[in-house]
Amino acid sequence: MKAAVLILAAALLGSPGLAADKPAGEGEIAYIVNGYRYDPAGSGGDPDTGHSLCGTRCNAISADSVDYMMGGGWEMRKLAADREIVIPLDNPFMKGNCICTVDEFLARRSTRNQTVREGQ
Amino acid sequence: MSRLLIWTLLLLTLSAPATGAVLPSAEEIQRLGARMYREGILPDGQAMKAFVSNDVAVDGTAFTCVSCHLRSGLGSVEGEVVTPPTNGRILYQERKPYIKGKEFVPSVANYAKYLPVRPAYTDETLATLISAGVDPTGRSVLSVMPRYELEDRDMAILIAYLKTLSDRPSPGVGKQEIRFATVIVEGSDPVAVESMVTPLQFSVDRKNSLAKAAGVNERVARMGYNMLGDLHGYTFTLTRWILKGDPATWRAQLEEYDRKEPAFALLGGISPGTWEPVHRFCEERGIPDLFPVVDDPVLSDTDWYTHYLSRGVRQEGEAAARYLHGMVELIRDRAIVQVIRDGRRGRALADGFRTVWAETGHTPAVDIVLPAGEPLTAEALRQAVAGHKPAVLILWDDAGLINPLGELMADPSRPGMIVASATWLGSAATTVPEALRAPLFLTWPYRLPQDDKRYDIAARKVLAGKRPDKYDQVILRQSYITQDVLGRALMMMRGEFYRDFLLDTIGMMEDMYYPLYERVSFGPGQRYASKGCYIVQLGKGENPQFEKRSEWVIQ
Amino acid sequence: MRITLVRLLTLLLVPYLVASTAPAEELGRYERSVERYAIPDVVLTNQNGDKVRLKSLLESGQPVAVDFIYATCTTICPILSAGYAHLQRKLGSESSKVHLVSITIDPENDTPPILKDYLAKYQARPGWDFLTGSRRDIDRVMTAFNAYFRDKMDHKPLTFIRMPKDGSWVRLYGLMNGIDFVEEYRQAGNL
Numbered sequence: 001m002k003a004a005v006l007i008l009a010a011a012l013l014g015s016p017g018l019a020a021d022k023p024a025g026e027g028e029i030a031y032i033v034n035g036y037r038y039d040p041a042g043s044g045g046d047p048d049t050g051h052s053l054c055g056t057r058c059n060a061i062s063a064d065s066v067d068y069m070m071g072g073g074w075e076m077r078k079l080a081a082d083r084e085i086v087i088p089l090d091n092p093f094m095k096g097n098c099i100c101t102v103d104e105f106l107a108r109r110s111t112r113n114q115t116v117r118e119g120q
Numbered sequence: 121m122s123r124l125l126i127w128t129l130l131l132l133t134l135s136a137p138a139t140g141a142v143l144p145s146a147e148e149i150q151r152l153g154a155r156m157y158r159e160g161i162l163p164d165g166q167a168m169k170a171f172v173s174n175d176v177a178v179d180g181t182a183f184t185c186v187s188c189h190l191r192s193g194l195g196s197v198e199g200e201v202v203t204p205p206t207n208g209r210i211l212y213q214e215r216k217p218y219i220k221g222k223e224f225v226p227s228v229a230n231y232a233k234y235l236p237v238r239p240a241y242t243d244e245t246l247a248t249l250i251s252a253g254v255d256p257t258g259r260s261v262l263s264v265m266p267r268y269e270l271e272d273r274d275m276a277i278l279i280a281y282l283k284t285l286s287d288r289p290s291p292g293v294g295k296q297e298i299r300f301a302t303v304i305v306e307g308s309d310p311v312a313v314e315s316m317v318t319p320l321q322f323s324v325d326r327k328n329s330l331a332k333a334a335g336v337n338e339r340v341a342r343m344g345y346n347m348l349g350d351l352h353g354y355t356f357t358l359t360r361w362i363l364k365g366d367p368a369t370w371r372a373q374l375e376e377y378d379r380k381e382p383a384f385a386l387l388g389g390i391s392p393g394t395w396e397p398v399h400r401f402c403e404e405r406g407i408p409d410l411f412p413v414v415d416d417p418v419l420s421d422t423d424w425y426t427h428y429l430s431r432g433v434r435q436e437g438e439a440a441a442r443y444l445h446g447m448v449e450l451i452r453d454r455a456i457v458q459v460i461r462d463g464r465r466g467r468a469l470a471d472g473f474r475t476v477w478a479e480t481g482h483t484p485a486v487d488i489v490l491p492a493g494e495p496l497t498a499e500a501l502r503q504a505v506a507g508h509k510p511a512v513l514i515l516w517d518d519a520g521l522i523n524p525l526g527e528l529m530a531d532p533s534r535p536g537m538i539v540a541s542a543t544w545l546g547s548a549a550t551t552v553p554e555a556l557r558a559p560l561f562l563t564w565p566y567r568l569p570q571d572d573k574r575y576d577i578a579a580r581k582v583l584a585g586k587r588p589d590k591y592d593q594v595i596l597r598q599s600y601i602t603q604d605v606l607g608r609a610l611m612m613m614r615g616e617f618y619r620d621f622l623l624d625t626i627g628m629m630e631d632m633y634y635p636l637y638e639r640v641s642f643g644p645g646q647r648y649a650s651k652g653c654y655i656v657q658l659g660k661g662e663n664p665q666f667e668k669r670s671e672w673v674i675q
Numbered sequence: 676m677r678i679t680l681v682r683l684l685t686l687l688l689v690p691y692l693v694a695s696t697a698p699a700e701e702l703g704r705y706e707r708s709v710e711r712y713a714i715p716d717v718v719l720t721n722q723n724g725d726k727v728r729l730k731s732l733l734e735s736g737q738p739v740a741v742d743f744i745y746a747t748c749t750t751i752c753p754i755l756s757a758g759y760a761h762l763q764r765k766l767g768s769e770s771s772k773v774h775l776v777s778i779t780i781d782p783e784n785d786t787p788p789i790l791k792d793y794l795a796k797y798q799a800r801p802g803w804d805f806l807t808g809s810r811r812d813i814d815r816v817m818t819a820f821n822a823y824f825r826d827k828m829d830h831k832p833l834t835f836i837r838m839p840k841d842g843s844w845v846r847l848y849g850l851m852n853g854i855d856f857v858e859e860y861r862q863a864g865n866l
Binding site: 046049052053056057059060061062064066067068070071072073074090091092093094 | 443446447449450451511536537558559567571574575576577578633635638639654657668669670671674
């Protein structure tokens with residue numbers, strides 16, 4: 001518990017560490033993943049296992065739009081639909097890439113209303 | 121033959137008065153009635169026979185009373201199906217029409233007030249309802265209500281049991297007051313205790329201010345009523361129950377607190393070690409205990425009264441096993457080694473992994489236990505690797521593992537994948553050298569820190585302006601959840617402040633997005649609110665962030 | 676103002692009153708339509724912990740039905756599951772020819788051992804699979820069947836039966852009785 005507290009404290013209290021505060025309006029890219037497939041990229045990896053692992057890998061980068069909103073004061077703007085992005089499978093036992101089909105969003109602190117809505 | 125005629129015949133044949141049967145003692149009614157109501161088992165040990173959707177025969181064990189009317193008997197609402205209360209106190213009262221002119225907005229929280237009008241039940245009409253599905257107005261109730269085939273005596277026992285459900289006020293509930301307590305085990309870190317208590321006290325104080333203002337201002341009273349329904353006029357108290365000394369003596373201390381000032385429910389609670397005696401006490405006394413701050417909760421599929429925030433640190437071990445299960449084809453016959461730091465935390469993590477790994481039918485991992493206090497060395501790791509040539513090395517230990525692991529990386533026979541607990545590594549996780557980051561996978565049972573910042577405003581609300589750096593950030597957020605779940609549940613209870621119904625109501629709540637955990641979910645009988653844990657890797661650079669390699673819930 | 680309030684109340688109340696006062700003649704009434712769905716190629720996990728590719732599982736050409744339930748669900752799922760169990764019993768030794776698929780809408784809680792216990796409670800025979808998986812994948816499946824529920828507490832009684840002749844699906848909305856379910860299954864060309 002203690003150690004975990006330190007990580008959160010580092011992030012939440014703005015000390016240099018895991019995350020830095022984002023000023024309103026700057027934002028970050030968020031993906032909602034709609035599909036995935038495995039590309040062995042010449043490695044000869046098993047397609048079924050690859051497909052399953054790419055499910056985990058692609059879904060891991062998927063944002064939850066409700067989660068973005070519920071903290072309060074954030075908005076999401078759609079930038080692109082059904083875009084394909086390629087990410088490495090990142091598995092020590094199998095090579096290849098994952099092709100994730102995503103809707104791309106810009107998520108940011110709302111600039112429309114500087115008095116940020118209070119929580120939920 | 122018309123359906124009406126069939127129903128009439130059924131009525132005539134099945135509505136024999138249940139009152140003729142000789143009833144067993146009150147204790148036996150509780151025991152036998154609860155078994156019928158909750159498990160669908162008849163007093164003779166056979167399964168109750170039932171028919172649903174008019175014609176589908178089912179065992180009562182698959183379709184018990186409790187599955188819809190819930191443990192308290194106060195009913196449920198799910199999807200489009202509303203289940204009315206089935207406790208004697210409400211059944212034996214006439215259901216009157218909605219009172220005209222009263223400003224009241226119907227919602228999930230008060231649906232049960234809008235059920236159709238009917239006369240009060242009698243033992244006879246209730247027996248007809250249970251056996252034939254026809255209510256005292258002659259209407260047939262929805263086909264989702266099974267029709268149960270019961271002998272007279274069994275019917276009489278069931279009806280007698282229904283009369284005892286939610287029939288007298290729960291302890292701790294006054295006319296306009298609800299008393300709560302929080303259990304604090306002596307020896308808990310004072311900062312942790314304040315972080316646990318502050319959000320609860322904030323919530324209690326806020327509620328009491330509203331009740332006070334409503335007492336003197338009619339507009340506030342009306343607003344309070346529209347917001348909180350029957351709850352609006354109640355005040356809350358929160359008492360600290362401090363437990364001292366040997367856990368074996370806690371039972372007597374708890375009984376004494378409970379005798380002097382019974383609480384409707386225990387909120388939060390904190391212990392640096394075991395929680396088991398408190399859990400047992402609540403279970404035996406039927407006292408809800410909402411979200412104690414403990415690392416090692418009591419695990420049970422059937423215990424009812426303690427609701428935990430999660431399955432504790434073992435949840436990280438379970439997540440590691442599920443993640444590895446997804447790639448088990450790639451590991452094949454190679455070993456998995458678990459290096460376990462002896463102690464509560466290491467054992468819980470290892471046990472979580474071991475249990476889930478066994479459930480999936482895999483060869484057990486090789487366990488190597490490190491004595492408490494003895495530093496982990498590169499040599500010990502080399503030996504473990506040389507002896508077992510594992511594909512995966514799991515290290516359940518603190519940040520002391522980073523340097524020896526760094527040395528192991530030079531070893532050509534090093535395992536392809538290393539798993540460790542990010543919560544145990546703590547802030548040292550960011551100091552993991554770059555060379556170690558590719559094979560190192562970490563368990564993290566919270567929303568990622570960079571994402572949880574979005575919830576700062578919500579979480580700090582409960583500090584009422586106090587400085588956040590004085591508090592334990594994890595516990596503060598956990599307690600935020602406790603007070604919010606409690607508030608929502610009390611609002612949904614439509615004035616029926618019964619202990620079992622509090623837990624039934626939480627079981628009907630939708631999934632929630634709160635600070636700290638990615639998702640908190642409930643469900644009838646579910647007792648571990650946060651069920652997820654990410655597998656993460658460290659990103660590149662000097663102050664690396666966590667990057668997700670799994671979803672919140674891995675199946 | 677008063678009229679508006681009364682109207683609002685009536686609107687809000689009607690579903691509740693209908694739900695709880697449906698006369699015997701109304702029971703077992705359900706909506707039926709024939710639809711085409713594109714099954715997403717997602718990997719789910721069955722009650723034994725095995726990974727299955729849903730698209731190949733559902734489009735194998737074998738007769739198949741799909742519903743969305745969860746293990747701790749109170750009212751709707753026991754009815755749907757009683758219907759599945761009833762169909763398996765009716766078919767007796769032929770039951771394994773019919774593939775029944777339940778997909779959890781509560782993947783947070785529903786681990787393979789919990790799915791297995793649920794099936795045992797309904798005395799499920801081989802041929803009835805209960806699947807869990809990642810929330811994102813399950814959301815995608817629900818969306819593909821036009822059956823997305825934002826939360827498990829909002830879910831609706833839906834059953835889908837695939838017609839082997841052209842791969843279209845019969846969509847059944849409502850709490851059916853057992854005879855109707857068997858009949859729908861037969862009509863779809865699966866028996």
